[in-house]
Every structure is written in C-alpha cells, then in structure tokens.
Amino acid sequence: MCSAIALATSELPLSLLEQHGLEDRVHDRGGEKEVRFYWQARPALLPVWWDGRLQVVKWGNRDRAERTLPPTGWTWRETVEDGKWSAMSPEPVLVPATFGYANGVWYKVKQGLQGVLVRDRTGQPVVFLVTEPATRYYRVMTRAEWMPALVGEVI
Numbered sequence: 001m002c003s004a005i006a007l008a009t010s011e012l013p014l015s016l017l018e019q020h021g022l023e024d025r026v027h028d029r030g031g032e033k034e035v036r037f038y039w040q041a042r043p044a045l046l047p048v049w050w051d052g053r054l055q056v057v058k059w060g061n062r063d064r065a066e067r068t069l070p071p072t073g074w075t076w077r078e079t080v081e082d083g084k085w086s087a088m089s090p091e092p093v094l095v096p097a098t099f100g101y102a103n104g105v106w107y108k109v110k111q112g113l114q115g116v117l118v119r120d121r122t123g124q125p126v127v128f129l130v131t132e133p134a135t136r137y138y139r140v141m142t143r144a145e146w147m148p149a150l151v152g153e154v155i
Helices: 014-018 077-082 136-142
Strands: 004-008 028-030 032-038 045-050 053-059 074-076 091-095 100-101 105-108 111-120 125-133 146-148
Touching: 004 014, 045 111, 045 125, 074 077, 077 111, 077 125, 091 125, 105 136, 136 146
Parallel strands: 053 125, 074 125
Antiparallel strands: 004 032, 004 100, 028 032, 045 053, 045 091, 091 111, 100 105, 111 125, 125 146
C-alpha cells in the first residue's frame, strides 16, 4: 500500500507550502527538493488537482472524526466502480506525485495517482487514494499486495 508520496517543490506553489505549513516536509533527493506527504504525518495531507487547480486537502479519515467515512486513506478501485461511494458524491481527482512510497521503497511515478474526493460533514474535502491489486513487479519490489492506481502507467 502506498503510504507516502513525494512531489517536487517545483510542482507545488510556494503559497501552498506556506498556507499548509509544509516547510518541514521538504527534503532533498540528490539535489532536487521535494515535499513528502506521509500517511503517518499529522495532519495527513495530499496535494490534489481539483476544480481546475492544485490544492492540499486532508488525506483520509485516520482520526475517525467522520463516522460516515471509512477509517482509512485508501479505497479499492472496485468499490468506486461499483458505486459504493455514490452516496458521498465522490469526485475523481489526480494526486500529483514524482515518487510513491511503500514498505520502505521509494519508486518513480510519471504523472500521479488516482484519488477520490468526498466531503466531510462540515463540507471540507477529504481524499482517498484509489488502489488495485499489485502487479507482479510492484509486489516483488514493495512486498505489497495492493498498489495505487497510477495515471497513464503500469509498474
């Protein structure tokens, strides 16, 4: 399961870094600065392309603050396709990423990950990463049975 993503700072406006206090999440990967978004971080946040602009929103419902949302940050592609989220008016979103992270392994991402965005009881957006069964390569690389639904590529 993808438990973090990294996004090059060149892809994230400075205003979003400052607005969400992300400065302490900036890391250097071989001379390239990136912002890391970990599921375990508090608060858990993810960047998303939504309503035609890049935004940073809450990642999942780990704190179980919302009784109507699952207490996780992921959902299976099958549940989205089968309409099990339809009561929450889900919106598909792109989670931009340059790297994904699972079980101690960082791997390159070309375009991003698929997400589904819903609103909590106060109307605030919450994003869940869409997952699917891992390919053989992904399973060997990360030892994970599930992988994020990638945009425009297969690992």
